[in-house]
Amino acid sequence: MVNFESDYIAGAHPKLMQRLLETNLEPGAGYGDDRWSRSAERKILDACGCPDGSVFFLSGGTQVNVVAISALLRPWEGVVTAETGHIHVHEAGGLEAIGCKLLLLPERDGKLTAAAVRELTETVLADENREHVVWPGVVYVTNPTEWGSLYTRRELEDIAAVCRQYGLRLYLDGARLAYGLASRAADLDLKTIAALCDAFYIGGTKCGALCGEALVFPHGAPTHFANYTKKRLAMLAKGRVFGVQFDALFTDGLYWEIGRHGIEAAERLKEILRRHGLPTFRETPTNQQFVVLENEALARLREQVAVSYWSRADETHTVVRLATSWSTTEADLETLDRALGG
């Protein structure tokens, strides 16, 4: 059985495991005050070109999204997101659970457009009943998006310009950022993201870590943010678990190497899918590929290959996802090739 379900099916990249082992018995301060976390913060801020920023490490994507976005919102504001946004469709209502409303906009190739954000904002500002309405406060984008697409530099600049004009904050969800940075279609780098966003996170869980995401506030964090993460149940006693791993990810370009490995595997995957007449449902330049399968064909495929349910296409078809990652091997791809060829 070969597994293409997700990019979090394995443990950690061997170099991270090695560092965890090497540092295992050294004593370190709790709650993120350890030396590895501080070293990782410096390396990340350096890579992002924002030496005066702050970095916090949290466990996973949903957690960092909810904690960071809610800290950026004021009481009369909500979060603007594409209707395909992870915070809307796959976080079990985590933002609403702590009081935040989502303001949905149509997606285009999984992305928000600056024009739609502008129109929503101007509509609220023009509304004579705006005391009864939730105002836009934070704009949420994902890169790569939930559908594997990428923002261009120009698209993100345009959204950031609307945010600046109207006093909105821009937040980027980088759960799979390594694959976005390494994509052949990549038009954004870390420094540009840091320059345009008020906060963003660099994904660890899906890019080689056991767990952990690095939340970056390039221009400074909300006051008492550490206290706020504790209140939101997101502070780990052994913050070193994140620090050691991110220190390794940002040493000698490992984060980019992981991204490239996943992207090369994805290109091979696309080629195999095409060859077997399973064209991808949406063209994606990153590590997730989406295929529509007839339900019985899906059941047969799953006897040999683990894939992820994505959505119901219609009564007899299902959209499934196949993902590659740093851990995808040539043998995995060959097994898939044979399984499809059967």
Next chain:
Amino acid sequence: MVNFESDYIAGAHPKLMQRLLETNLEPGAGYGDDRWSRSAERKILDACGCPDGSVFFLSGGTQVNVVAISALLRPWEGVVTAETGHIHVHEAGGLEAIGCKLLLLPERDGKLTAAAVRELTETVLADENREHVVWPGVVYVTNPTEWGSLYTRRELEDIAAVCRQYGLRLYLDGARLAYGLASRAADLDLKTIAALCDAFYIGGTKCGALCGEALVFPHGAPTHFANYTKKRLAMLAKGRVFGVQFDALFTDGLYWEIGRHGIEAAERLKEILRRHGLPTFRETPTNQQFVVLENEALARLREQVAVSYWSRADETHTVVRLATSWSTTEADLETLDRALGG
């Protein structure tokens, strides 16, 4: 200056004021345990044909919607609503503010359809990642809707049938129910609503009361619901203010008389609008009429007639609402007629 902004521009129907005066100095128990509230409850349950139900009185529509719906939800569930639903567009995120997610469906003439509710529910049940998804729990309908339209008996029965099939609860927002019951197009009566819904409220504020809505649980209230209303800041010390008014509203058919008055005024209003070449934006059989006006024409009209901003139509046009009510007079309509004729 004549005022068609809303159905809450005046105080209370004179008969309610008279009863408030008559009972003013009689001592009564606090927090809804007074004799008038209990009498009003009995009359309402009788009118609804559900003698074993419970009635709670709350201050206003947003408050009753949020308190009642949140009490009907389980922790993994959200509220299904048309994207035009009041809880989504005009309650400042009140439901999200206490942790509840909205699940939006397209509106058709301001209404939800049973088919759309069914499809949403089946999609969630079929979702292999449904631990990451908010499940439908309560279905929210408004009657009359935010756009003045009415559910037919058949439409509500179909939605109720989907709810029963999947274990969802059906909640009806009756902020303007008096006008819905009195409409010439009315196909629903109180007993049918009580038979089909798990909870609904009979609007007071917009139908003749100073304030107050009667929340009906026809088959029994959630456990300790009174305590829950206190926790949600919705319990009034002098609950008698609601009790006395609703007792009067449900004496000698006053609630229906109020509805008929508003509807007759609305028919006259429609006729005047038509005569002046201002056809209503959406055809509505109830007391709210919507008109699209060019912005300068709107500014001129507002010099003589107060109307409500509804939404931005485009850069040069605005949708406005004119509403009638129990307090609309023939003189009001004649003034409007002259203002338009100018």
Next chain:
Amino acid sequence: MVNFESDYIAGAHPKLMQRLLETNLEPGAGYGDDRWSRSAERKILDACGCPDGSVFFLSGGTQVNVVAISALLRPWEGVVTAETGHIHVHEAGGLEAIGCKLLLLPERDGKLTAAAVRELTETVLADENREHVVWPGVVYVTNPTEWGSLYTRRELEDIAAVCRQYGLRLYLDGARLAYGLASRAADLDLKTIAALCDAFYIGGTKCGALCGEALVFPHGAPTHFANYTKKRLAMLAKGRVFGVQFDALFTDGLYWEIGRHGIEAAERLKEILRRHGLPTFRETPTNQQFVVLENEALARLREQVAVSYWSRADETHTVVRLATSWSTTEADLETLDRALGG
């Protein structure tokens, strides 16, 4: 049956009812933008000596406490209160329900002391683990307190000084403020309260209104506070109901007249209780008196006089409250006298 249960057993003071009647059919803007609310605001700010402040009208005490305090807190802060504070013991967890922690301090005669607030604050600031702790943010005092006692000017100044020193905000709950201002022991007036507090409310419900409390921000309200009240379910469509009443309460000194009436009745009540050998449990200079009764004696008393359960004294005794108000009559007091004399 005579009723001393509370100060909210009757409707509204006759002068308020008269004004509600007189204005009943005049059209007015919704949601507090009506002329009466604006007039009441001006009169209140004038009485408080803070012309640049803001006033908002909300329905009841619990509602205004929770909405105002939560708007004054920052995410890492909680509310300091005496352990007898209404927000702790009788609001069904309303503050916690929207995310706020209470920081309890011992009461002395129902009051907080400046020294206790200082010590709590310094303890938190000295705590090396203060990221794991809720910081004091708002200090909550009640005047008259839940036990009927009054802060002296000096006591409130001392608390305010601690607040200024440490950046805390001071909030005063004036549910029964009319009786506090009119007490023979009164040492605080409205202008002093306005000068010392960041926010406070002037109680209406217990001081002559049908419903409604006037929340005063003497130095300006939190940004978009009206939107926030909507989100917290506390905005009334017919805000005029509050405006008309408070406009009357602050015309020709009616609010003070109401207070004096209640206090005179309370002095008569104390004298009656003393004469019948029922000394008050705690000496109080305001309109609430507390008596400990043996449970069977209480049951007999209740056959003729309605009184309020306050707390369990021990297995065979109960603390009960008798309250006077603007509506207490000489006949009420005589009936009580006879009932006790039996």
Next chain:
Amino acid sequence: MVNFESDYIAGAHPKLMQRLLETNLEPGAGYGDDRWSRSAERKILDACGCPDGSVFFLSGGTQVNVVAISALLRPWEGVVTAETGHIHVHEAGGLEAIGCKLLLLPERDGKLTAAAVRELTETVLADENREHVVWPGVVYVTNPTEWGSLYTRRELEDIAAVCRQYGLRLYLDGARLAYGLASRAADLDLKTIAALCDAFYIGGTKCGALCGEALVFPHGAPTHFANYTKKRLAMLAKGRVFGVQFDALFTDGLYWEIGRHGIEAAERLKEILRRHGLPTFRETPTNQQFVVLENEALARLREQVAVSYWSRADETHTVVRLATSWSTTEADLETLDRALGG
């Protein structure tokens, strides 16, 4: 510099690291559906003697406390805790942040008593205003407590009996349970705890794991609890990180071995402290020892030994904590001995 700050200063027990390495590249399902988590669940339920129970793995103590307790509460209920309870003093208001009120009781040696729980419950049930009050719903105990003390079997049985009588749920925080089970004073074992509690957790973070706590519902979990953990940001993508570690902890008695090691080190620590005239502040039979130091002496000690601030004793003294764990070595103790002897 030797470190006695806490029991979470090192990484994971070497046997856990070894298992993480061995399984690192094996693919596994996400979100806790992996084989290691299921195996760990079976071993834990077996050790607890409740084969029909359920186990969920969460990241840390605050997270599991808040998620589990809130899921056990009904809307009108709060959590009963000793005033020294971790949920009250060191979780940054996490429970209140999602709407739950704490009901504080005095501590006796860091513990709740059955009598105090009973009295609180009976007081609420007798309260005629109980619609305005938060009812007790869950009783929270910690074992070992925050002050290192242990419940006897009889004490826990008595509390459980009160819970059963009044329909309360009993929850036990076992952050340091390994040290509690291994203490020479231990009177409780896992099977007894499972028989008496509705939910409890077996601490991993402080007992040898990198991160992770095992939440046990011995009689079955709340409906859709997995969905609920996602909503509360507590679901880890690579749940295997917990599964692999707890599988190792519950293989060949490792969890007990870890506990014994920590306790033996604590006995040595107590002996050293005594020898140097630093008697423990509170006598504790577990792995945390509390000492009061004059502030300058503390500063000097901290030049060689890392200890934890616990609380301010008075203006010139501080209570500090020294903790041992599975990772404390004989060399650590000897260094401490020399540092104190200086």
